[in-house]
Amino acid sequence: MSERGTEEQLRNRAAAVYRRLAAWWELNARDLPWRFGRATPWGVLVSEVMSQQTQMSRVVPYWMDWMRVWPDAAALAEAPTAEVITAWGRLGYPRRALRLQECARVVAEQYGNELPRTYEELVALPGVGDYTASAVLSFAFGERIAVIDTNIRRVLSRVFLGVESRGGAASRAERELAARVLPGEGREREAPGSSSGVCANADAGVACNVRHVPHEPSAIWNQAVMELGATVCTAQAPQCGDCPLRDMCAFLAAGLPGLGESRTRPRQRFQGTDRQVRGIVLNALRRSAVQAARGVAGGQSSGAGASGAVPRSRIERLWPDQVQLDACIASLDEDGLLEMMPDGSLRLPVG
Ligand code: SF4
Incomplete structure (x- = not known):
């Protein structure tokens, strides 16, 4: 892209990338239990909190057990703290468990056990930051909002700008790019028989194996870009040969300049810390x-x-x-x- 390109060129390019990614997502998305409308908004929030700094594949068994014991905010709010810390197990950064319980108490007491639906209300909850609030609005409620995490920043920067995203705090340019390439409003996402936009089974706290589609294009976009960054367009070793965007990617066309360069410090070794x-x-x-x-x-x-x-x-x-x-x-x-x-x-x- 380029920043030299016109807004219309960028939109056309983003639309082509969206079509390619949506098809890829349909076939390749990991079948995580909180995806595809099978979890309540609260379940989606729990998955996002657990996935911060922990790989999603590791989160799955913890999330399943957690949601079985505490299916909603009210249940978690009343749980003994020792049980909450124990159930967090080896997910790491256990303060997140306490913050999640604080969040549950606010949701149970101030919002009648239903997650609020505005960005301002979500981001005011304990332990919920910009990323989590945006992710819940997009993935659980189908709201049109740009979600910005490390994977999304890396993919967008590579595909549209042809340069490496170098970590650190999201820059204004990265936020603007994410907003400009986000698909517009689209098809209705609500699943049949659902009162809250999620599967009726999930509403009732029952496990569901059916994928509920369609989603809002912006929600597909956010999830697909994030998934591509997590599984194909990784920081150090992007698998360009297997990438659905390989003929549309400015970074690949430029020869992957500065691949893997980062302005953040290398991760501290764990042993002895x-x-x-x-x-x-x-x-x-x-x-x-x-x-x-x-x-x-x-x-x-x-x-x-x-x-x-x-x-x-x-x-x-x-x-x-x-x-x-x-x-x-x-x-x-x-x-x-x-x-x-x-x-x-x-x-x-x-x-
Ligand atoms: S072609 Fe390579 S660098 Fe470009 S998005 Fe795909 S994996 Fe990433």
């Missing part, structure tokens, strides 16, 4: 909470009390660097992810 230590501590508390909940006598033999509290002596054996361990325990306490008992033992929050 505070993230690893926090995870080890939380896993010990989760195991203990599960044992306590099951009334397993092993609680005594393994050092876990009836409340699920793990004795300090056992905590200290979890990590050799006691200074780092203490700092991580303090940060988990600050985040509300554990409780320190008067005798120094630790447990998941009771609430």
Whole structure:
């Protein structure tokens, strides 16, 4: 593209890319359980929160279990916090679980257990930022709104501008491009028998295996561009030979200049990090909470009390660097992810 091109040329080009992508999406979209109108808007929001910094394929079993136990905001709002942290399992960044529960409480109490439908209301919910609010409006409600995440920025930049998207915060130019190439209003998306734009089974909290189409073109666009970025047009190794846009891509035509260059720092190794230590501590508390909940006598033999509290002596054996361990325990306490008992033992929050 170019920025030199006229608006009409850009629109025509975007329309051609849309047709190609929509056909590709129809055949190649991963069959994730919250897609194709099979989940409630709340279920879509849960999937988006879980997918932040965690691969979607890893999220699926957690999402399935989570939605079975807490199918709506009201159910999650009332759940014991320790169970919420335990169910988050190894999804990582467990503060997200607490924020999601805070969000559930607001939705249950202030919105009658239904997600609000405006950007302003969504983005005001705990733990919901620009991306999640836009994604829910597009994927769950079919609203025409540009969704901007790393994958979408990379694909749009490559295809239309012929340059590498180099990470960091989304620039104004990237936001403008995303808005300019977004398809216009289109076909009605509501599935037959549905009162809220999702499958009637999903409305009733029942698992559904049927794909409900059609979607709004803008929703197909957002999901298809994101999916292409996640599975084909990846950051370091785009599979251009298998790409449906290979004859329309300015980046490929230019010889993939600066492929993989990024202005963000390389990801920190995990081994030895505070993230690893926090995870080890939380896993010990989760195991203990599960044992306590099951009334397993092993609680005594393994050092876990009836409340699920793990004795300090056992905590200290979890990590050799006691200074780092203490700092991580303090940060988990600050985040509300554990409780320190008067005798120094630790447990998941009771609430
Ligand atoms: S042709 Fe290559 S660089 Fe262009 S969108 Fe497809 S995978 Fe990405």
